[in-house]
Every structure is written in C-alpha cells, then in structure tokens.
Amino acid sequence: MNHLVISCIGPDQSGLVDTLSTIIAKHQGNWQVSSLHHLSGFFAGVIEVAVASEHSQDLITELKGINGLSCQIELAEPNLPKVTSNLVLEITANDRAGIVQEVSSVIHHQSGNLIKLVSSNSSAAHSGQDIFKAKVQIAIADKSIDDLISALEKIADDLMVDISRP
Incomplete structure (x- = not known):
C-alpha cells in the first residue's frame, strides 16, 4: 500500500473536490x-491518500491531468513513527507582518516541533483593528514547556496564548 501526499492549487471553481474524490x-x-481551503480566489489543498501500489501511477497521472489545477504528489513512508502533539497553543494578537515567523521561531528555538498551524485574520468587534488568531499543535519535551x-x-505585550493538551 502506498501513501501519497497530494498538494493542489488552482483558481477556485465549483466541483474541484468532487473531481478529486x-x-x-x-x-x-x-x-x-486533508486540509482544503479557499484562499483569495484560489483552491488550495493537501490530501493524504492510501492506494494499492498497482494503482498509484494511474492515480498520479490522472490527478496531474486535472485542467486548471496544479498537483504535486509525493510518496510518503507510512512506517515512520507517528508524530503526536503534546501541546495546543491558541494565539491571539494584533495582526502585523512577521507574526507567524516570530511564533514559529520561538517554537523552533525552544526545541519544539510545529505539527499543525491554522491561522485566520479578522476585525476586532469594537475597534476594527485586524486581529491574528492561530491554533498551533506542537510536540515538545515537557521540561521545555x-x-x-x-x-x-x-514576543509582544498584545500577544495572548492559551495552552492546553490535546
């Protein structure tokens, strides 16, 4: 059994997920x-698929032939040890350029491994200020927390971090 990691991007249009599936x-x-998103008029997605070895190449060929969608496909090694997160960070701050770099750098320099990052940008209800929010899953040794x-x-006075365990 092969495990394929498929990364796709292209102008968003109705039916792309149906076509992929x-x-x-x-x-x-x-x-x-999978993680599928509409970003600034584009469809962007990452999908992991398990497929029998004898069907892998035909699947790859057909996925790469989807009109208007660029797919990069990599063969994953499914026997690698499963990475688990042991901490979830929910981050809220005034939005600014470089905030993801600041957070990811701190995680890296404290010997953490960023497993998943989901972020959004919205306006604060009363002030209209742009607010950055992120949910970050990391693996880190307990002694480093x-x-x-x-x-x-x-990082900044306005940055709030709620920490929990998954």
Whole structure:
C-alpha cells in the first residue's frame, strides 16, 4: 500500500473536490487526511491518500491531468513513527507582518516541533483593528514547556496564548 501526499492549487471553481474524490475513488484510493481551503480566489489543498501500489501511477497521472489545477504528489513512508502533539497553543494578537515567523521561531528555538498551524485574520468587534488568531499543535519535551511559554510571552505585550493538551 502506498501513501501519497497530494498538494493542489488552482483558481477556485465549483466541483474541484468532487473531481478529486472521484478520481481517487476510481483508482481505489482511500482519502485519509486533508486540509482544503479557499484562499483569495484560489483552491488550495493537501490530501493524504492510501492506494494499492498497482494503482498509484494511474492515480498520479490522472490527478496531474486535472485542467486548471496544479498537483504535486509525493510518496510518503507510512512506517515512520507517528508524530503526536503534546501541546495546543491558541494565539491571539494584533495582526502585523512577521507574526507567524516570530511564533514559529520561538517554537523552533525552544526545541519544539510545529505539527499543525491554522491561522485566520479578522476585525476586532469594537475597534476594527485586524486581529491574528492561530491554533498551533506542537510536540515538545515537557521540561521545555515553561521556557516556551516564557519566550512566547516576550514576543509582544498584545500577544495572548492559551495552552492546553490535546
């Protein structure tokens, strides 16, 4: 069994997910995990598919042939140890350029491994100020958590971090 990681981007249009899922099913692929988004008029998605080795190449060829969608496909090694997150950070701050870099740098320098980051931008209800929000899953040694929290709090006065375990 092969595990394919498929990254797709193209102008958003109705039916793209149906097209992807139809092709995957046609080649007896099993849609495992995905993250699909509409971003500034574009469809962007990442999908993991399990598929029998004998169907992999036909599936790859058909996915790469979807008109208007650019797909990059990599063969994953499914026997790697499963990465689990042991901390979830919910971050809220006034939006500004570089905030993702600041947060990811702190996580990296505190020996954390960023597993998943989902972010959004919205306007504050009363002020109209742009607000950055992110939910970040990380793997980090328990002994490093206090240092991580301290370093995150030093990024800016307006940055709030709620921490929980998954």
